[in-house]
Amino acid sequence: MSQPTAVPSRPDAASPADPQELAAALEATGYLPDEGLATAAFLALAMHRPLFLEGEAGVGKTALAHALAEVTGRPVHRLQCYEGLEASQALYDWDFGRQLLHLRAAEAAGEGADTATLEAGLYDRRFLLARPLLQALEDSPSVLLVDEVDRADDEFEAFLLELLSDYTISIPELGTVRAEVPPLVVLTSNRTREVHDALKRRCLYHWLEHPDFEREVAILRRRLPQVTEDLARQVARATAKLRSLDLLKPPGIAEAMDWATALHTLGARELDPDTAARTLGAVLKYREDTDRVHALTRGALFG
Structure with a gap:
């Protein structure tokens, strides 16, 4: 070696x-x-x-x-x-298509007599696919x-x-x-x-861990400057409530950002129960979770 x-x-x-x-x-x-x-x-x-x-x-x-x-x-x-x-998918692989073209080109040029040299040429660095x-x-x-x-x-x-x-x-x-x-x-x-x-x-x-309330508000405001302070705080508070439920997939920061973006896109100035119910698809990704939230008293959850 x-x-x-x-x-x-x-x-x-x-x-x-x-x-x-x-x-x-x-x-x-x-x-x-x-x-x-x-x-x-x-x-x-x-x-x-x-x-x-x-x-x-x-x-x-x-x-x-x-x-x-x-x-x-x-x-x-x-x-x-x-x-x-597999290791080959994470590490490296040989470009068999280019190797074959190289082999055919060498044979066409009459370079196939020296088998050892031809084989060595097939494993040149240019034919290696780095993963x-x-x-x-x-x-x-x-x-x-x-x-x-x-x-x-x-x-x-x-x-x-x-x-x-x-x-x-x-x-x-x-x-x-x-x-x-x-x-x-x-x-x-x-x-x-x-x-x-x-x-x-x-x-x-x-x-x-999921961020605490103030840090999540800061993240939303930093990543989504178009979202108002009040809306960011309401989204962070509602997302924390959702995480306290027994959901299949509690929402993360990415989902909170999607939710805030969706609300802003709709022109919502605050997160009221009706708007929250209509935009749950931005923050919850399983039907069972959506059904569970809808079954709760929406006012108590998002009010």
Whole structure:
């Protein structure tokens, strides 16, 4: 096996000096973290450790990775996990179509006599299709977002753990690739199943709660400046009430933003019971949840 090839890195943006400076930088991008999340993200950057984020869907796990990429000036490479995800789909694959065209062109040019040379040419770097994991190592320094890792299989978890141990990838035909600067890895989980302890031990861990009332109002006002203060506060208050119910899918920040946008689009100046009932599709995504809310006294819930 050849020696690992270190990928040259681009100049990285100046790293924040402390969690408070990182929080301020994130706020400038429109992402408002609490003190605990800002500290966890700062430590992940400073210690070159993966950051494992768990929490309900819609609390801002994925958005944090994109905000960190903006703050640090790094490209972000996102791997969306799903059941049956294989290493080749996450790592790299060979472009068989281009290889075949290369083979036919070589044969037509009379270059097929030297079989060894021809075969070696088929596994040139230009025929390699880099997937997110390899892209994150080659595009150094970068942000690697492994989204919804809880949806992947146990086998993929084991493969990912090996990758995160030394940030190298072995390509039998080409050698080993190693990032000069380890990517900032953000793993997210909606906790549809428990992720193995071995992977969690490799990471810094943070559980994301739904924001408190004042912070959610601040998020709505920052991300949706066209929405009035009063409407933002009413949406945040109503969304908190919905989260207190036994719903299949409690609304997250993204749904609260959709709801506020829908109300603004309709020209609503306040969230009254009738308008709330007509726009529930912006904040609730399951029929059972909608039916449950409709069955309650709307005035008591949204008044």
